Amino acid sequence: MRHRPPRGVRMRRAANRAEPGEEEVLELTLGEPAHGGACVAREESGRVVFVRHGLPGERVRARVTSTRNTLAWAEVAEVLDPSPDRVPSVWPEAGPGGVGGGELAHVRPSAQRRWKETVLRGQLRRVGGEALLDAVTALGGVRVDPTPGDGDEADPLLGRRTRIELVVTPDGRAGMHRYRTREVVGVEEMPLAVPAIQELGLFGSDSPWGGVWRAGDRVRAVAPNGGKAVLVAPSGAWALREGRPTRVEDEPLTxxxxxxxxxxxxxxxxSVRARGFWQSHVRGAETLAEAVMRASQVAEGDRxxxxxxxxxxxxxxxxxxxxxxxxxxxLEGDEGAVADATANLEGWPQAETFVGTVDAAGVLELAGELGAGGASEGRGSEAAADVVVLDPPRAGAGREVCRALCSLGAPRVVLVSCDPAAGARDLRALVEGGYALESFEAWDLFPHTHHVEFVAGLTRG
Structure with missing residues (x-):
């Protein structure tokens, strides 16, 4: 695939191409953001460079970290001409040469949302096709809204994450992987986590947790909204009691x-297991539930x-x-998640949970469970379901699952996606299968990262 530089991007070489083993530093004027958290630039030779920790329009000196064919990846080493949207990083440890998980920590919150709008718009066009982008434009265009409660420009958007993943360093500290490496480094602070997680005292060399786990152990810290934080590791569940690490029962969180x-x-x-999945943003579950119900328009008696x-x-x-x-x-492939769902649906006999692989065969089998005919009054459908809702993982549902859904002919489909490229691909497959886009909403549920979530409603056209 040939890569073309965004219009208006200028770039000149600050130094000759480095010899093997030498550091290569380039002077760049950065272009628009790309999917994945970097800005795009291009050398005169034609090489495309993806630069992290910069902002569109900035002139920077960037250190090349890896190359492949006509592509290179780099990190900002020095900002020569800063963007007005640049702010002091709220988490410097996730900056150049640091850990992953906060690649936009140097960007003003409103500019983070504009960044994500640009990326989402680009993926809808490049992956989904011009017709799909036109359909979104007709609905008002691509707009990434702040999560409810996050709209104040003066708010640095800290303390939102209710779940973080850690790795124990060789010296027993809570750490994370240095970006795109296997190296684990100790973390001194975690300002993006909710206060309950920060109060565990996990970070820094004087942490009471030093030596509790083995090097390389993966540890998850979870704090349900309004509750105390717990940690789950290979050795079981832990909490901080009277300032000391203490084993606790590995019970579901509320x-x-x-x-x-x-x-x-x-x-x-x-009720969800600490090891199970739940939206990371403290108000993420509420935001998406509201959106799904708006888009699905489920009525009394629907299947x-x-x-x-x-x-x-x-x-x-x-x-x-x-x-x-x-x-x-x-239908869900994770047995533990289905066990949680079964418990959460107690008292709702009209809901049945099934565990199994979500593929084309699974879709058709689940449709068989609902049965054909008997659609709710006013829908006029003979499809097995009146509404289909799908919230696939980051890789997306895929063409075969989307084709199976299209073959069912449900009057309404709702797609939840946490990846612009995969979501655009799934939307394209659904539209090509006979659906028309009716609604499109997106939110910044992951401040200070490149991630964005959207909910799309489609009707049989």
Whole structure:
């Protein structure tokens, strides 16, 4: 594939190409952001360079970290002409030469959202096709909104993550991998984590957790909204009790979510294993549940099929909307998640959970569980389901799953995606299979990273 530089990008070489073993430093004027958290530039020779820790329009000196054919990857070593959207990094340890997980920590929050809009718009066009981008444009265009509560420009968006993944360093400290390496380095602070995680005292050389786990152990810190933080490691579950690391029971954690469309105090509780999946942003589950219910428009008596259903967050609200006369069938490949979902759906007999591989055969088998005919009044559909909701992992659902969904002919499909490229690919497959885009919403659920989440509603066209 040939790479063309974004219009207006200028670049000149600051030094000759380095010999093997020597450091190569380039002077660049950076172009638009690319999917993955870097800005794009191009050498006069035609080599494309993806530069992390910069901003569009900045002139920088960048140190090349790796190369492949006509591509190179680099990190900003010096900012010569800064962007007005550059701010002091809220997490310097994730800066050049540091750990992953905070590649936009130097970017003003509103500019982070504009960055993600540019990337999402580009992926919709390049991967999804011009027709798909035109459809989104007709709906108002690509707009990445702040998560509710994150819209204040003066807010540095710290303390939002309820879950972080750590690796134990050779000297027993809580650490993370240096970006794109296997090297584990100790972390001194984690400002992106919610206060309950920060209060565990995990970070720094004087941490009480030093030596509790073995080098290389993977440790997850989780803090359910409104609850105390726990840690899960190969040796079991841990918590800080009276300032000392203490083993605790590895019990499910309780999360609260505002009921979509309900009053602020209309809360639902969900039980999820500490090792299980839940949205990382403290208000992420609420935001996506609201969006899914808006896009799905589930009515009393509807039959709903849900794929990649996790711990049952959407499943419960879909079951509530479908009511006793409706039916919801969900499919998930992780047995632990299905166990969580089964517990979270107690009292909702119209919802059934199934564990199995989410592939074309699984889609058709789940449709068989719902049965053909008998669509809700007013829908006029003979499809097995009135609504299909899918929330695939970062790699996306894939063409075969999308083709299987299209063959079912459900009047409405809702796609949740956490990856612009995979999401655009899935949307294209659904549109080519006979669906028309009806709604498109996106949010910045992962401040200070390049990640973005969107929810798209489609109808049979």
């Amino acid at each position: 999360w609260t979510v505002r009921r979509p469309g309900g009053a602020p105090d209309a809360q639902e509780t969900f 709903v099929m849900e794929l990649y259903s996790g711990a049952g967050l959407f499943t419960r609200f879909l079951a509530q909307a479908a009511g006793p006369a409706g039916r919801v069938a969900s």
